Amino acid sequence: MKRIVVCYKWVLDEAYIRLNADMTLDTNQVDHKISDYDRNAIEAGVQAAKALEGTTMGLTFGTAEAKQSLKAALSRGLDESCWVNAEEASQADGAATASALAGAISRIEDVSLVICAEGASDTFARQTAPRIGALLDLPVVTSVCAMELLGNTLLATRKLKDSTETLEVELPCVVAVLPEVNAAPIPGLKAVLAAGKKPVTELTPEDIEADLSPRAKVEQVRGYVMDRKNVVLKEGSAQEKVTELLAHLRKEGVL
Amino acid sequence: MDDEIFDALVIGGGLAGLAAAWTLADQGKSVLVIEKGDYCGAKNVTGGRLYVSPLLPHLGGLLDNAPFERSISREELCVMSAEGSLTLSYTDSSLAALPGQSYSVCRAKLDRYLARQAEKSGAILATKMRVDELIIEDGAVVGVRSGGEALLARTVICCDGVLSLFPQQAGLRGPLEPRHCAVGIKEVVELDAQLINQRFGVSDDQGAARLFLGDATQGRFGGGFLYTNKESIGLGLVLGIEAFSAEGLDLTAPELLERFMQRPEIAPLIAGGQSVEYSAHVIMEGSFDQLSRLYGNGVLVAGEAAGFSLNAGVTVRGMEYALMSGHLAARAVVETCKRDDFSAQSLSVYQKLLEDSFVLKDFRSHRSVAASLDHERFFGFYPGFVTGLMHDLYRVDGPKQPIYPTVRKHLKASVIKDALFKDLGKVRKL
Numbered sequence: 001m002k003r004i005v006v007c008y009k010w011v012l013d014e015a016y017i018r019l020n021a022d023m024t025l026d027t028n029q030v031d032h033k034i035s036d037y038d039r040n041a042i043e044a045g046v047q048a049a050k051a052l053e054g055t056t057m058g059l060t061f062g063t064a065e066a067k068q069s070l071k072a073a074l075s076r077g078l079d080e081s082c083w084v085n086a087e088e089a090s091q092a093d094g095a096a097t098a099s100a101l102a103g104a105i106s107r108i109e110d111v112s113l114v115i116c117a118e119g120a121s122d123t124f125a126r127q128t129a130p131r132i133g134a135l136l137d138l139p140v141v142t143s144v145c146a147m148e149l150l151g152n153t154l155l156a157t158r159k160l161k162d163s164t165e166t167l168e169v170e171l172p173c174v175v176a177v178l179p180e181v182n183a184a185p186i187p188g189l190k191a192v193l194a195a196g197k198k199p200v201t202e203l204t205p206e207d208i209e210a211d212l213s214p215r216a217k218v219e220q221v222r223g224y225v226m227d228r229k230n231v232v233l234k235e236g237s238a239q240e241k242v243t244e245l246l247a248h249l250r251k252e253g254v255l
Numbered sequence: 256m257d258d259e260i261f262d263a264l265v266i267g268g269g270l271a272g273l274a275a276a277w278t279l280a281d282q283g284k285s286v287l288v289i290e291k292g293d294y295c296g297a298k299n300v301t302g303g304r305l306y307v308s309p310l311l312p313h314l315g316g317l318l319d320n321a322p323f324e325r326s327i328s329r330e331e332l333c334v335m336s337a338e339g340s341l342t343l344s345y346t347d348s349s350l351a352a353l354p355g356q357s358y359s360v361c362r363a364k365l366d367r368y369l370a371r372q373a374e375k376s377g378a379i380l381a382t383k384m385r386v387d388e389l390i391i392e393d394g395a396v397v398g399v400r401s402g403g404e405a406l407l408a409r410t411v412i413c414c415d416g417v418l419s420l421f422p423q424q425a426g427l428r429g430p431l432e433p434r435h436c437a438v439g440i441k442e443v444v445e446l447d448a449q450l451i452n453q454r455f456g457v458s459d460d461q462g463a464a465r466l467f468l469g470d471a472t473q474g475r476f477g478g479g480f481l482y483t484n485k486e487s488i489g490l491g492l493v494l495g496i497e498a499f500s501a502e503g504l505d506l507t508a509p510e511l512l513e514r515f516m517q518r519p520e521i522a523p524l525i526a527g528g529q530s531v532e533y534s535a536h537v538i539m540e541g542s543f544d545q546l547s548r549l550y551g552n553g554v555l556v557a558g559e560a561a562g563f564s565l566n567a568g569v570t571v572r573g574m575e576y577a578l579m580s581g582h583l584a585a586r587a588v589v590e591t592c593k594r595d596d597f598s599a600q601s602l603s604v605y606q607k608l609l610e611d612s613f614v615l616k617d618f619r620s621h622r623s624v625a626a627s628l629d630h631e632r633f634f635g636f637y638p639g640f641v642t643g644l645m646h647d648l649y650r651v652d653g654p655k656q657p658i659y660p661t662v663r664k665h666l667k668a669s670v671i672k673d674a675l676f677k678d679l680g681k682v683r684k685l
Contacts, residue, residue, distance in 0.1 A: 013293070018531070029363060031294050188402045189289070192381045193259065 002054030002112040006045035006078065007101050008038035010062045010069035011122040019223040032065060034072055037117035039184035044147065044177050045115045046077040051149040052112060055079045061100040062089045074195035075187040082201040088212040094127030096212045102135035103208030114174040118143060129176035139173040145180040261285045263588045264399055264408035266386050266421060268295035270574055271558025272414035273369040274581035277317050280376035282589045287379045289386050289401060296366030303360040304464055304482055305574045309613045313582055317372055322364045324484040325462030326355025329455065333520060335470040339642040340520050351461065359462050359482040389424050395552035396425055409597050412555045412584045417537050419560035427556055428547035434497040435545050436537050437477060440512050441491030443532035444525045448486050454524050455483055469638025471515050475499060476634060479515055488525055493538060539564050543618040550602040555584040563614065565621055576614050583608040632678060
């Protein structure tokens, strides 16, 4: 049976991250979640499985923390899930991450479609899908805002700056989807309960052929606060001030 | 797939719900906790102090390694008038001993820990889920509806807090009344642990709890509180909703808190700190007579949903009643599972367990406390009287009267003589 693999990342829930006075991040007590855009990738996988009459598998590369992600991913409608458990994940760059995921995918049989989100909601590096495609020698379609499966063909619409591009790809292929691709529903209670009973595979780096050593290393992560412009409009009549305000806003690209 | 029928379905993953879930799972029962927040503790406001001692014999396994903040070794009471204040600070060797009898707690940490323990024992936790209503068939609660889905259970334990709707739906209690409720408003100020130690005269693991009466609430029903956590101070006000809805009040609750934090008794304690949390919630000024009915067919109520918060004058307690009532609700479910009878009559064992525990014993013995506290003189007149007397006792700006004549002058000067006898009668009920 045709398999659809959806890659997702278990990220810190940024809503709870606090900024310390010295601009370092306070991630104490911050829970993890499935990267926001990956929810759409998972939903795209679930819909693709219906069209292909296939099955879906969630795949993540993460540290021991990511174990909690399996149930969360499965509750979104995936049939089974696979986790590459490696401490290296905490330091991984795009190449290492893609290597781990591609290593796992190459062990899985009958893969027709690999779906990633365009980027992760924490780093948004946009490397995973293209790199997996390169490693597995599969065609890659990025920035997908709509997709349809016709037999063994994927009809994908890419979102460009001011236009869209529609293209056809033969399966198997790798796609990177944008959040616009679908509306990911919030899983219901029964889906959450059912998730606990679905099959889960845990892999270690020894189980896969992958190069997990990062060549791009994260030195630091710091908060960023934009300086205020502190423009005060006090000269002239109300009419003139409003005109000037509008000019400033246009200049900043707000209007 | 056949839908699983849980032995118990717990609404709300707070202290009551998690104690119930842990106990049930520990006894091998299937239990699902449905929590609305992103995680357990996310929605909590309690500026917390937990009296651990009475719980340990029952919930030791759950609480032994729980992340508490500081053991409260210093008990303080501050009586405030507009001009001054008198603070009593009490400590003794047993309060200072570790492990302590009570701890300040941060609920965001504690509840998450308890949730993990419950999950480890086998409870299933579903967060970010809201229960829409109970499913009631032939007068018995048989499950809940959530997001359009029906989930069935042998029993439902309502632990959904003070603004609980489900005991009302099950016909166990009526709507809340303003005169039985207060609004709690709290700020958490982050401060270096060493500074906290110095300012409160405590060591790393020890802390202080201070209650404020009088001008903190502008002489109206309520009070102020302050607890030291490890690296923060939680402080705030509890304002009786009826008293503060009455005419003639010129400040809103947030303004009162602002004013409270600027008082000379408070400002130096939190100076240099950073405000990291601001929250408010309804509190029940609980008493025995406002308790919900605690059980019905297929349903139990625990924690603040049942009204288990107790204003005992110098202590306001709720969390240990939540944990204990949740635990006992679970034990009642375990009992009824043996009989396979989940009727109200069968579940009445819960009431009996509560009666035998400190929970209902405390509520019975404090039955008349809340009513006798509900008097303006306690919040307005007496604080003014005390600080006025202190002012004269310590003021030296010319010829000075000895102590006794000064005290006598104050006792005579005011309306106190008539009122004192009446109020002494009330005090006997405390």
